[in-house]
Amino acid sequence: MSDQLMITLQTALQQLAAQHTTETLGNRSSYLGASDIASCPRKTILNKLNTPESDLVTLLRFRRGHMAEEIVAAAFASAGFTNFQRQVEVRHTGAVPVMAHLDFVFISEARKTMAVLEVKSPENIPEHPYGAWETQLYLQMGLLADSYPDYTVEKGAILAVNFGNQGMQLFGGYSPQTMIYQGLMDRATTIWNQYQQYSDGGLSTPTMEIGPLCGYCPFLADCPKFEAEEVQELTESVEILTELQHQQRDLETEISMRKSDLLAIVAQRGPLKAHGQLLRKAVRSRKVLDTNRLGQFLEGYGQSLADFQKSSSYSFLEIKKAA
Ligand code: SF4
Known part of the structure; x- marks a missing residue:
């Protein structure tokens, strides 16, 4: 019963994710999105040709992303902001199909200016924004500026929303950078060309870029870089x-x-104050199991503590000197 319920939930989440992707992002194999350009080329290309089915954790991560956006939109609306649009689609006009969907675009019609806000919902908010987040933002600002030549794109920011105990953090101070944007468009051209060549069988392995996020790549198991x-x-x-x-x-x-x-x-000396803090000796008690007495008690029934112990496994990163 419970297994069946879990399968039903996961299948429904899978359908919701597919539906949301089709409605908001269209056919992702026919263009490069901002996150595609920021990612490792091999991962981007294989994803387009053979999108793997997402596991439950990934599906929940997707939902968390949508929820973060909804929360921020509701907060803006409640604060009385009306000068923004959501999921603004911008396209590059050149030969390579590059398209981005911007979470929030703030518009001042009076000043003819725009600003971009990208919402992220990481498991842990990093001290500094990830390079891939910044790349995505620079590309978004560049594409927005190209798509709306009558406006000046003034700035951009990344808002990280954490559903744990970190709350929210704004990484601001970004403005469009022509050199970076041009570099990213060149990168897009390279990835797009490799995508075409790999699809036609003219390229055996697209460029691989190992990074800290490889552990979340669905194509790691057979990635030549790790051989x-x-x-x-x-x-x-x-x-x-x-x-x-x-x-x-x-x-x-x-x-x-x-x-x-x-x-x-x-x-x-007893309690004292220093550096605006009160310091004192505290004593707390906690209940601990008296295993000796329990062992003796169980012995009386012909059993021991070991009869009630079971092994469970867990994983961790072991690091030791390589031979
Ligand atoms: S494992 Fe890393 S290097 Fe290999 S395809 Fe995935 S992201 Fe790229």
Whole structure:
């Protein structure tokens, strides 16, 4: 019964996602979208030729994205904003079909200006916006400026909405950059040409660009880049992670030392104030299982604690020196 319910829900979400894509984005294999150009070319091309069925997590991620946009739109409406349009479609007029759908475009008819707001709903809001987000925004601003020559596109921003405990964060201060836009259009031309060649069988492997988001790529399992004995392109990521882990260990030691020193003071002296904070020794109790007594009790019934233990598996990233 519950398995059947889960299958029904997942199938319905799949249909909703397909319907939403068709209604808002049309046939994605016939043009390059802003996120296609920002992504690894191999991933973009394989996605167009053979869109994999999304798993439940991805489907829920899609819905989360739509919900974030709806929340922001409702907030703008409630705040009395009427000067914006949603899902504005802009196209490049050149030979390569490039199209983008802009989440929010703010328009001032009086000043003939426009501004772009792109909404993201990441699992965790990064300290700095991802490069792919910025690329997408620059492309959107460029396409908007091309599509509305009577207006000046003044600025753009990325609003990250987190449904956990991070809330929202605005990354602003972007303005259209002709050089970046031109570079992205050149990149679009390269990807489009590779797409045509790969489809015709004239190209065996499109360009691959390893990045931190490869783990979410549905074409990783047979990606030639990962067949190498050592994946050079991940050096920086692993280097940063190991450095952060060292810093974390040092910080934890430092924090624990400072805590012990201050606790020793308030334990003797009683509560005190410093740096606008109240420091005191607190004692909390928690219930713990007396496994010795429980073991003895179970023994009386011919059983032991081990009879009630079961294994469960979990995954984690293990890092150790390579041979
Ligand atoms: S795994 Fe990474 S490099 Fe390979 S196709 Fe996917 S995104 Fe590109």
